[in-house]
Amino acid sequence: xxxxxxxxxxxxxxxxxxxxxxxxxxxxxxxxxxxxxxxxxxxxxxxxxxxxxxxxxxxxxxxxxxxxxxxxxxxxxxxxxxxxxxxxxxxxxxxxxxxxxxxxxxxxxxxxxxxxxxxxxxxxxxxxxxxxxxxxxxxxxxxxxxxxxxxxxxxxxxxxxxxxxxxxxxxxxxxxxxxxxxxxxxxxxxxxxxxxxxxxxxxxxxxxxxxxxxxxxxxxxxxxxxxxxxxxxxxxxxxxxxxxxxxxxxxxxxxxxxxxxxxxxxxxxxxxxxxxxxxxxxxxxxxxxxxxxxxxxxxxxxxxxxxxxxxxxxxxxxxxxxxxxxxxxxxxxxxxxxxxxxxxxxxxxxxxxxxxxxxxxxxxxxxxxxxxxxxxx
Amino acid sequence: xxxxxxxxxxxxxxxxxxxxxxxxxxxxxxxxxxxxxxxxxxxxxxxxxxxxxxxxxxxxxxxxxxxxxxxxxxxxxxxxxxxxxxxxxxxxxxxxxxxxxxxxxxxxxxxxxxxxxxxxxxxxxxxxxxxxxxxxxxxxxxxxxxxxxxxxxxxxxxxxxxxxxxxxxxxxxxxxxxxxxxxxxxxxxxxxxxxxxxxxxxxxxxxxxxxxxxxxxxxxxxxxxxxxxxxxxxxxxxxxxxxxxxxxxxxxxxxxxxxxxxxxxxxxxxxxxxxxxxxxxxxxxxxx
Numbered sequence: 128x129x130x131x132x133x134x135x136x137x138x139x140x141x142x143x144x145x146x147x148x149x150x151x152x153x154x155x156x157x158x159x160x161x162x163x164x165x166x167x168x169x170x171x172x173x174x175x176x177x178x179x180x181x182x183x184x185x186x187x188x189x190x191x192x193x194x195x196x197x198x199x200x201x202x203x204x205x206x207x208x209x210x211x212x213x214x215x216x217x218x219x220x221x222x223x224x225x226x227x228x229x230x231x232x233x234x235x236x237x238x239x240x241x242x243x244x245x246x247x248x249x250x251x252x253x254x255x256x257x258x259x260x261x262x263x264x265x266x267x268x269x270x271x272x273x274x275x276x277x278x279x280x281x282x283x284x285x286x287x288x289x290x291x292x293x294x295x296x297x298x299x300x301x302x303x304x305x306x307x308x309x310x311x312x313x314x315x316x317x318x319x320x321x322x323x324x325x326x327x328x329x330x331x332x333x334x335x336x337x338x339x340x341x342x343x344x345x346x347x348x349x350x351x352x353x354x355x356x357x358x359x360x361x362x363x364x365x366x367x368x369x370x371x372x373x374x375x376x377x378x379x380x381x382x383x384x385x386x387x388x389x390x391x392x393x394x395x396x397x398x399x400x401x402x403x404x405x406x407x408x409x410x411x412x413x414x415x416x417x418x419x420x421x422x423x424x425x426x427x428x429x430x431x432x433x434x435x436x437x438x439x440x441x442x443x444x445x446x447x448x449x450x451x452x453x454x455x456x457x458x459x460x461x462x463x464x465x466x467x468x469x470x471x472x473x474x475x476x477x478x479x480x481x482x483x484x485x486x487x488x489x490x491x492x493x494x495x496x497x498x499x500x501x502x503x504x
Numbered sequence: 505x506x507x508x509x510x511x512x513x514x515x516x517x518x519x520x521x522x523x524x525x526x527x528x529x530x531x532x533x534x535x536x537x538x539x540x541x542x543x544x545x546x547x548x549x550x551x552x553x554x555x556x557x558x559x560x561x562x563x564x565x566x567x568x569x570x571x572x573x574x575x576x577x578x579x580x581x582x583x584x585x586x587x588x589x590x591x592x593x594x595x596x597x598x599x600x601x602x603x604x605x606x607x608x609x610x611x612x613x614x615x616x617x618x619x620x621x622x623x624x625x626x627x628x629x630x631x632x633x634x635x636x637x638x639x640x641x642x643x644x645x646x647x648x649x650x651x652x653x654x655x656x657x658x659x660x661x662x663x664x665x666x667x668x669x670x671x672x673x674x675x676x677x678x679x680x681x682x683x684x685x686x687x688x689x690x691x692x693x694x695x696x697x698x699x700x701x702x703x704x705x706x707x708x709x710x711x712x713x714x715x716x717x718x719x720x721x722x723x724x725x726x727x728x729x730x731x732x733x734x735x736x737x738x739x740x741x742x743x744x745x746x747x748x749x750x751x752x753x754x755x756x757x758x759x760x761x762x763x764x765x766x767x768x769x770x771x772x773x774x775x776x777x778x779x780x781x782x783x784x785x786x787x788x789x790x791x792x
Binding site: 233235236238239240253256257269270271308311313338339340341343344370372374382383384385386387388389390392393394395396397402405407438439440441442469470471491492 | 579580603604605606607609610611613614629641642643646656657658659660661662663664667684686687711713714715716717718721737739740741742743744747748749750751752753754758759763779780781782
């Protein structure tokens, strides 16, 4: 789950990471009031779940309160990578001498957290990694001991020469690692970590992604989710316990299992179609899930055909068939349905569907080809 | 022979009395798996379908001498269950549970490595040696005994491809679902090495997906260390970048994470990559 910068700042702050304190506003008038209170130049920053805010015009320096309000009005009118700007963060502008990068992620190959530092901060770190990999410094952390003091110092010496600043940066690296583990993060990032012209080391931005698997045990963090940043269909799917991602094609897909769901989308593309969504109804045999899935797929006006691809294992094909019959009885479908079922209780499922006037296939390729043909009619 | 699992494997089921644990224990027993014990705290001393249930893994190990465990406990207790199994001295632990935090797994892994424990999963369907034994949830009827090894990050996609194999008389030596999480106990390379050493395996089907670089490491291993043919499949060609596609580990982000990069790595190592699951049989026939 992605958090906004202002949320990440608040959470990181609990671990002692020094920020230049800011305030959140939802209107230009509120921005003006904050800027007046702060007195002096401020930075107005769009709070959206998207990288490249600066390039999109979502981050502006304002010389005074009136200027801040004017910038805010323009920022509120922006759509950044499809996302409307509903909030901005207003922070005092600081004079920056240098910008560094500090981040913690999981290194999948090493199976451990890794702390990354670079003196080339303030820009997209993946670009730095691609163009000048020698400017990226990494320390793999044994999670049982955490980021050790000498590891933090070694990284900090890559960022600064002056010992006081090295110590300050090492402390922030340790705090960021503590935040990463304490918050159940899959990414915790400060970019830039700035040295000000008056010699302070402070965090100017914060990025936090929390591992979805940590959320059940952390209701306080789960409550910070900003649903306005998601497609409504994705919100509904999450409420229904379905794994769903909205795409832009015309073939609605309803599949059991994430790998098979991806392979089904790929096969739709192989036969010349475009998938409208990724949807995994999971391993359970609950007919209600099928009903919810069909409701969510049919709510997408771009969908021209719906494809069920069920490989029965734990999921029983007859349960899915009952769900299809129940859902179509309630929904009055306007698009054709192609059903592929095979595996556990396949015969019973086909009988249920045939009785209800549906035909069912057992071959995946045949079903996908037919769905693509129907969607392109 | 086979890899990791055969008819002599003595299994203990962690979470044997739970909803999933009880259902799948019966499925495994009817397939022929030797289930020698179950563990559910508070149910020690009872029997589950004739199988003795213990309060702790240590008790189960002392009385029944299992050689493997399978975990069906909920996500909140699953990492603890892996620690318990490893501490009880089991050499093989299979964790079916989905939803374990990645940070928890990063703490589990070094504990296992120090004890030489093989973990399969988490978030996996387990493994099956057709005709002998199954541990986990792979449906027995789709598999047939034979000489093709199957290793996969997925569940139902594996069933789809195994189904294609079985229909065309390509039985399987062992099918292993290694799991869809970012941190898992057994990698593609571990399984490929085991299949390479297994005299009952003639060829391997590798089923990968977007996210991470495990497929690239597998490709390098096949090129340097394998003489047996390997054919591959990569799911997620149409997955949008940066989105988690169901599996926690299936996210095309960072270097090497996209399907195109993985397909290219496999192809560069001389591994034919099927475009559709149905291509598995013709590709294998070409190589055997």
